[in-house]
Amino acid sequence: MKEFLDMGGYAVFVWPAFLITALVLGANVVAARRREAAVLADLRRRRAADRSRS
Amino acid sequence: MWTWLHRLASPPHFYRAAGQLTPWFGWSAGILIALGLYGGLVWAPPDNEMGDGFRIIYVHVPSAWMSLCTYTIMAVSAAIGLIWRIKLAHAVAASTAVPGASFTFLALVTGSIWGKPMWGTWWVWDARLTSELVLLFLFLGYLALRAAFDDTDRADRASAVLAIVGVINVPVIHYSVQWWATLHQGPTVTRLAAPAIDTRMLLPLLAMALGFTLYFAALLMLRVRAEVLERERRSRWVQELADGSMA
Numbered sequence: 001m002k003e004f005l006d007m008g009g010y011a012v013f014v015w016p017a018f019l020i021t022a023l024v025l026g027a028n029v030v031a032a033r034r035r036e037a038a039v040l041a042d043l044r045r046r047r048a049a050d051r052s053r054s
Numbered sequence: 055m056w057t058w059l060h061r062l063a064s065p066p067h068f069y070r071a072a073g074q075l076t077p078w079f080g081w082s083a084g085i086l087i088a089l090g091l092y093g094g095l096v097w098a099p100p101d102n103e104m105g106d107g108f109r110i111i112y113v114h115v116p117s118a119w120m121s122l123c124t125y126t127i128m129a130v131s132a133a134i135g136l137i138w139r140i141k142l143a144h145a146v147a148a149s150t151a152v153p154g155a156s157f158t159f160l161a162l163v164t165g166s167i168w169g170k171p172m173w174g175t176w177w178v179w180d181a182r183l184t185s186e187l188v189l190l191f192l193f194l195g196y197l198a199l200r201a202a203f204d205d206t207d208r209a210d211r212a213s214a215v216l217a218i219v220g221v222i223n224v225p226v227i228h229y230s231v232q233w234w235a236t237l238h239q240g241p242t243v244t245r246l247a248a249p250a251i252d253t254r255m256l257l258p259l260l261a262m263a264l265g266f267t268l269y270f271a272a273l274l275m276l277r278v279r280a281e282v283l284e285r286e287r288r289s290r291w292v293q294e295l296a297d298g299s300m301a
Binding site: 004013014017020025027031035036039040043 | 095105106107153156164168170276284295296
């Protein structure tokens with residue numbers, strides 16, 4: 001296991017590269033999900049406002 | 055078949071189809087990336103020159119391939135939107151920009167991290183690296199241009215022109231290592247001869263490439279759905295959707 005984490009001495013290069021990839025790809029998914037939820041929430045809010053006004 | 059395509063260009067149909075496809079893309083992406091990670095980090099033998107350091111290839115190359123792939127998709131859908139005036143095509147183009155910029159950023163950063171131990175430098179202004187950096191600027195420019203317009207139609211048309219004009223950079227990036235003397239190595243996979251790489255190293259790379267592609271497909275479905283909802287918010291089907299999800 002220690003050898004695996006050490007990556008033949010290149011650990012300081014290999015793991016940050018994989019880490020930043022995971023972070024950026026993960027953030028994209030979170031952002032996309034949030035965006036759809038936000039659009040729907042905003043829509044529902046407007047509908048409710050329209051209804052209470054009329 | 056044309057009816058099917060025609061229906062797909064209709065926002066509510068696309069919205070529903072995208073929602074159904076997303077989990078398929080997502081799960082298969084997850085499986086392929088998991089396999090690729092195991093193959094690349096554990097199974098593939100260490101490199102002759104760089105030992106285990108070469109394993110950065112398993113995130114660097116898929117990111118770079120995806121950066122080119124997504125820009126091309128962005129340019130093609132922008133062109134379709136411009137020529138045939140299909141709103142959904144503009145929605146796809148707009149949805150591709152942030153993922154595309156992300157892949158380009160990752161290609162540059164992971165490449166830079168790899169460059170330090172391999173070449174002794176974080177950066178060099180050779181043809182491959184410079185043209186990839188230009189690609190990042192194109193993505194960011196596309197996003198900035200969209201943001202500059204209040205009117206969605208104007209934003210669509212202006213950014214479409216930028217996307218289409220910039221597509222010339224894609225073949226430049228791809229052939230840069232053949233047309234110029236670069237520090238970046240030449241083509242080992244995408245060439246007419248057999249790949250110049252050990253099969254045990256190649257297979258995880260292909261798994262990661264396919265995994266990233268399916269990941270992008272899932273991500274695109276998510277983003278286009280949000281984009282379509284936003285654009286069609288005044289339409290009846292969206293209003294009903296918003297009402298329905300309250301119940």
